[in-house]
Amino acid sequence: MSERLQCWRCGADLRDVPQPFGRRATCIACRAELHVCRMCRHFDTGKAKQCRERAADEVGDKTRANFCDWFQPRIGTPVPGKPPVSDARAALDKLFGD
Numbered sequence: 001m002s003e004r005l006q007c008w009r010c011g012a013d014l015r016d017v018p019q020p021f022g023r024r025a026t027c028i029a030c031r032a033e034l035h036v037c038r039m040c041r042h043f044d045t046g047k048a049k050q051c052r053e054r055a056a057d058e059v060g061d062k063t064r065a066n067f068c069d070w071f072q073p074r075i076g077t078p079v080p081g082k083p084p085v086s087d088a089r090a091a092l093d094k095l096f097g098d
Helices: 085-096
Strands: none
Touching: none
16 A cells, blocks of 8 residues: 555645644645545545544535634555545556556
8 A cells, every 4th residue: 555645536746735624725736726535545435424533514515615723634555445646647657558
């Protein structure tokens, strides 16, 4: 598993995005908002409110920027079940050749 910060939507490397993420931070590749539940290390679809942090307020849209004080960017795999861009590219290259 990669230990780098990646966009929750497209898997792009976010090392050039200033830290900590402000509420208006966006991915340089796909322009997705980054201060979102889907990007947070507390995000868990198996938990109440889809969050491991019990004290956090519920957020309706997990893909839109919010003001959650518990937000901490997830390091590594960006979205469960969705491969990073580099993995998708490697799969395409394997299928169709370089």
